[in-house]
Amino acid sequence: MQTLNVLVVDDSNVNRLVVSRLIQALGHHVVTAEDGEQALACCEAKLPDLILMDVTMPQMDGLEATRRIRERFNKHWIPIIFLTGKIEQEDMLAGLEAGGDDYLTKPVDIKLLTAKIRVMSRIADMQQRISQDAQRLEAYYLSNEMEQQLAEHVLHNLYGDRSHTGIEQWILPAVQFSGDIITAARSPTDTLHIMLADSTGHGLSAAIACLPAATVFYAMTQKGFGINAIAREINKKLKQHLPVGRFVAATLAAINPQEKTVTVWNGGIPFAAFINEQGRIEKQFQSSNPPLGILRNMDFDASVDVYRWSEPGRLMICSDGLTEAKGAQGDILSLESLCSMLASPHTQPAIAPLREQVIAHLAGHENADDISLVLAPCAASIGPASPATQNAMFTQLSNWELRLDFGPKELREELGMATLLGWLNQIGLSEAQLSDMLLIVTELFNNALDHGVLALDSSEKHSSSGFTSYLMKRAGKLFGLEHGWIQVAMSHVTGEDFPILKLCIQDSGQGFDAAPFLQSDLDDTAPHGRGIALVNRLCRSVRYQENGRCVEVEYVLR
Amino acid sequence: MSVTFHIREQEATIQIHGHFNFSQHGAFRDACKAVLAHQAIKSLEINLMEVDHLDSSALGMLLVLRDQVDERRIPRLLISNAKPVVRQIFAIAKFDKFFEID
Numbered sequence: 014m015q016t017l018n019v020l021v022v023d024d025s026n027v028n029r030l031v032v033s034r035l036i037q038a039l040g041h042h043v044v045t046a047e048d049g050e051q052a053l054a055c056c057e058a059k060l061p062d063l064i065l066m067d068v069t070m071p072q073m074d075g076l077e078a079t080r081r082i083r084e085r086f087n088k089h090w091i092p093i094i095f096l097t098g099k100i101e102q103e104d105m106l107a108g109l110e111a112g113g114d115d116y117l118t119k120p121v122d123i124k125l126l127t128a129k130i131r132v133m134s135r136i137a138d139m140q141q142r143i144s145q146d147a148q149r150l151e152a153y154y155l156s157n158e159m160e161q162q163l164a165e166h167v168l169h170n171l172y173g174d175r176s177h178t179g180i181e182q183w184i185l186p187a188v189q190f191s192g193d194i195i196t197a198a199r200s201p202t203d204t205l206h207i208m209l210a211d212s213t214g215h216g217l218s219a220a221i222a223c224l225p226a227a228t229v230f231y232a233m234t235q236k237g238f239g240i241n242a243i244a245r246e247i248n249k250k251l252k253q254h255l256p257v258g259r260f261v262a263a264t265l266a267a268i269n270p271q272e273k274t275v276t277v278w279n280g281g282i283p284f285a286a287f288i289n290e291q292g293r294i295e296k297q298f299q300s301s302n303p304p305l306g307i308l309r310n311m312d313f314d315a316s317v318d319v320y321r322w323s324e325p326g327r328l329m330i331c332s333d334g335l336t337e338a339k340g341a342q343g344d345i346l347s348l349e350s351l352c353s354m355l356a357s358p359h360t361q362p363a364i365a366p367l368r369e370q371v372i373a374h375l376a377g378h379e380n381a382d383d384i385s386l387v388l389a390p391c392a393a394s395i396g397p398a399s400p401a402t403q404n405a406m407f408t409q410l411s412n413w414e415l416r417l418d419f420g421p422k423e424l425r426e427e428l429g430m431a432t433l434l435g436w437l438n439q440i441g442l443s444e445a446q447l448s449d450m451l452l453i454v455t456e457l458f459n460n461a462l463d464h465g466v467l468a469l470d471s472s473e474k475h476s477s478s479g480f481t482s483y484l485m486k487r488a489g490k491l492f493g494l495e496h497g498w499i500q501v502a503m504s505h506v507t508g509e510d511f512p513i514l515k516l517c518i519q520d521s522g523q524g525f526d527a528a529p530f531l532q533s534d535l536d537d538t539a540p541h542g543r544g545i546a547l548v549n550r551l552c553r554s555v556r557y558q559e560n561g562r563c564v565e566v567e568y569v570l571r
Numbered sequence: 572m573s574v575t576f577h578i579r580e581q582e583a584t585i586q587i588h589g590h591f592n593f594s595q596h597g598a599f600r601d602a603c604k605a606v607l608a609h610q611a612i613k614s615l616e617i618n619l620m621e622v623d624h625l626d627s628s629a630l631g632m633l634l635v636l637r638d639q640v641d642e643r644r645i646p647r648l649l650i651s652n653a654k655p656v657v658r659q660i661f662a663i664a665k666f667d668k669f670f671e672i673d
Contacts, residue, residue, distance in 0.1 A: 169577075212626045214593070257638050258631030262664065281664045303665040309636060333627075381624070 022052040029214035031237040049073025076111040083112040092133035099342035185384040192219025193385035198234045201448035210248030210263040211332040225250045237379040237451045240265040241315040252465045262304040289326040292356030315385040325392035334382035341376040359390040456544040466497040466520030497521045514568045524560035574598035581613035591625035614647035
């Protein structure tokens with residue numbers, strides 16, 4: 014047994030001496046006091062591990078002293094044993110009432126004293142351990158609180174900014190942090206990218222698993238990559254960073270107002286659909302891939318589903334927390350009835366009634382999983398453009414020329430645009446210039462590929478029913494491509510006032526008559542050729558040569 | 572027991588009962604460990620006949636098991652008797668791409 018500091022309080026010298034000797038004989042230290050007041054003073058000087066207290070004393074009696082010690086040192090429990098000649102039940106009760114823990118009758122029996130000291134010491138040990146644990150718990154709680162605040166701040170900053178995207182979203186976490194995230198950003202070509210991601214489990218660990226997905230999403234969207242390339246990269250990152258068994262189900266969508274298309278890659282999200290203004294599901298995008306972070310990149314399938322709308326509507330995506338939310342009778346929400354609440358013009362806010370419907374369905378129960386829902390208007394314009402930050406700072410190089418050749422293999426694997434995007438992001442264009450150049454390169458490269466190398470008829474693309482069959486035909490031809498090439502050359506030359514970026518794209522196709530598309534009065538609603546007209550508007554000059562097989566444009570770097 | 576298993580010669584079966592979610596994690600891991608400890612095993616069947624529902628953490632556990640089975644070079648891992656609700660979840664997560672689901 015450990016050595017204890019024992020305080021003996023008794024007004025009788027003889028008693029004090031006898032009891033002290035006994036305790037010293039047991040191997041403990043002794044401090045003595047003659048009455049209650051002295052006892053209190055001893056406690057102030059140094060808290061004892063155990064107090065043996067006489068009841069009847071002058072000045073302040075044992076009961077009063079005990080009461081005061083309990084009051085004064087309420088943070089620490091000190092075992093107090095009363096020493097008394099009386100063994101009346103009432104006295105015992107009064108002593109326990111005052112805060113005493115046990116009784117010993119005088120004359121003190123050494124065996125009984127030893128046993129009681131041992132018991133008290135055991136309880137005191139326990140008490141001390143509990144209070145240490147409580148302190149540790151409190152410290153842990155405080156540091157946890159701080160960490161949570163920091164995490165909340167970081168996550169909020171990462172996912173918080175939704176300005177200029179026009180989307181409406183709602184997330185209802187199951188615990189403090191949501192394992193569901195919604196990100197949205199506009200690409201330089203004014204396509205709106207949206208991602209709804211649902212990571213395994215919920216809470217902070219799930220939220221952390223979403224971080225790499227969000228950072229890749231924003232970085233690549235800003236650089237003009239398509240959602241298929243973004244999905245592939247996120248998959249790679251998550252596969253690298255997350256342990257096996259942790260993954261992120263996600264839907265990535267791109268809304269292109271010029272083309273009136275919604276492009277979706279869905280890996281493990283139960284519901285993503287285009288809802289028209291009558292509140293009907295016009296097109297549902299099924300999950301056709303495993304969640305992100307499971308497959309090795311060589312097994313990853315980045316193919317996307319494209320839908321072209323004829324009348325505006327909304328894209329709605331929601332996580333399984335919503336599709337599986339159980340009502341009071343264990344029933345599941347009807348998605349059709351939720352969608353029917355979207356029978357309104359796409360410009361109107363619509364998420365509030367849906368949210369209320371879901372909450373009413375939960376009927377006061379807590380949601381078992383994170384619920385997330387996003388609505389994005391699909392129309393000819395995404396909304397006000399983000400304020401352009403003008404910082405034209407071109408690279409030090411003032412005269413350079415670059416050339417890239419793409420053969421059948423590169424074209425089959427769709428490496429062309431990805432390479433060009435990387436390239437355009439390297440040459441130090443301002444945001445506005447990058448946006449223009451992306452548009453120009455995308456239009457001209459796709460023309461060269463689709464209508465040059467693959468010899469697809471563009472009129473088919475723009476008929477209302479032909480779009481899907483056009484895409485399928487394109488995918489088929491591309492898959493079987495054995496011959497053909499596209500050559501892209503870009504050069505930077507000094508102009509009169511501003512430097513000029515020259516771009517020349519040449520293909521192995523049959524060529525075409527470009528003259529009609531270069532007329533300035535071509536109207537925006539013409540069924541096809543809008544791409545070339547757009548390029549013509551952005552560039553200082555557009556020249557087709559070799560019967561349309563080669564196009565050369567000049568863009569002024571203002 | 573929420574997770575049971577039995578082994579007959581070279582074939583092992585793990586059966587899960589009720590909701591297959593994180594609360595079954597310990598039991599499922601123990602069952603997998605016990606089954607994989609048998610060197611002779613040539614096939615492992617996950618019988619979901621008694622499973623009413625599963626969530627993403629269950630999918631995670633199955634992925635972990637798949638890795639362990641690959642590591643041990645056990646030729647066959649089969650998921651059997653899944654109810655329609657459970658099948659639906661596998662379909663959304665496209666687990667049919669890398670699990671044999673019967």
